[in-house]
Amino acid sequence: MYEQIRRNRRASWLLMGMVVALLAALGYAIGAAWIGGTSGGLGLLGVFGIVAIAWSLIGYYTGDRLVLAVSGARQVTHDDAPQLYNVVEEMTIAAGLPQVPAVYIIEDPAPNAFATGRDPKHASVAVTSGLLGMMDREELQGVVAHELSHVRNYDIRFATLVGILVGMIALVADFFLRFSFFSGMGGRGRRDSGSGGDANAIFMVVAIALAILAPLAAYAVQFAISRKREYLADATGVQLTRNPLGLARALNVIASDPDSLRTANRATAHLYIANPLRGKKAKETAGLFDTHPPIQERIAILLAMAHAGPEALTAGPRPADATADAQQAGRAVPPPAASSGLPGLPGLPPILPPLGGMQAASGEAPAQAPKAPAPPVPPAPPSAG
């Protein structure tokens, strides 16, 4: 565990350094191509470098709040959701964390959960109201234990940074690609066609190549990191609850729910306990661009820990109804009750596009949340998918 913490700390610094370097390179290429010459390149390199450093620091210190805001999470106290809060407290004790993380609820029928923050003292856990509605106490415990394992391992720091920084690379590259197609190709290209034309053309190609490659590389990092972490957090979570079946049943519930989480997007998807963006078909194996290991495989591993067969997933008292919290708060689940007086989110469903074309829709979802702040992460260019 301590080694994992060290690795996460190192990876976080490395990521911030790499992103600054990548953006500086991107800035140089764009500057050289767009403004022209080495001086233009160096100028934009400086600008991009400073922006990247500033953004890294913002991501480090306020990344958790950004992620929570984009996800439409609202903080709850013990009195709002006693059972959820109690379970978080229980797992805090089991994990020996220095303090209880802030607890958030996302009003959404899709069952899912994530943790964010920069260290165990600045951590938050968010679960959807759908999850509260579908799970009994043991299952909820399994989910929360999984999330607090991420907290204890410092996975949250790295994963949050990845979300924020990767989002930014996509933003810059996206902006540049659009800009150069609409204006760069026309006016500027013609004026420079005399002396520096050849050099500019080369820079142009390099700049476009970088702009396409940068988000791809960044996404590849994102995908590579989180799969191993999920297995590890499952195992650590079981070490906390000593109850593999709770988490196995919880994952089974999550797996059998077909809905995507509306407020999740590709910059935050890897934070969740299970992929919140549901494709058309359930895959058996992990592809290159999957953020999560196949959920059936995770369930199988947990069942093996419990020396139980698949029948254990449905055996035992399976409550037909919600956890006490969902009932107590008067929240009807799955349709989020518009009457609960929650700020912001109940108005979502009508304006959402059908989620058939998952990749395209998912990135745009947060932008349409009425009161959610502007997402720092734009949809990645379709070519990146």
Next chain:
Amino acid sequence: MIAIIVIIVVLVVLAAVFAGMYNSLIGRRNQVDNAWSQIDVQLKRRHDLIPNLVEAVKDYMSYEQETITKVTEARAAAINAGQQGPQAQAEAENALTGTLKSLFAVVESYPDLKANQNVMSLQEELTATENKISFARQFYNDTVLTYNNKLQMFPSNLIAGMFNFTARQYFVAPEADKEVPKVDLR
């Protein structure tokens, strides 16, 4: 000259290593103490919750006064046992857990009580507190394990011997807790 510098460097490095090991032993030992006090916090919380529960259910359960009295008595005994060392405390707390279980079993047979909002939330709080007690004990044992390992493993055992660090006891579940709960497999 060079020899002196080498000796000084070696001494400084050795002192730093010693200090590091000593501090880490102290840190681990404090963690064990802290983990132990967390158990007490939760036990205290349970003692505080029980009078509320008794108050909430006693009017409904006119025929079950005996069950309620047992809970009240077990609580008093557990509070007293707190001063009589960990072993006595564990036994008294365990007895209290038993009486609470039978009280909740009785509550199940009173539909009015089961639906009572106040009783429901007290039940949730007590369930949570029971869980916290057992997770706090689990964490205590985890910290004892790491501390004792450090104490007995080379090279930190040398320092532990020098400064009289002593191994800590694990929390051992009382006999009644070890009974495997019956699971109804359908």
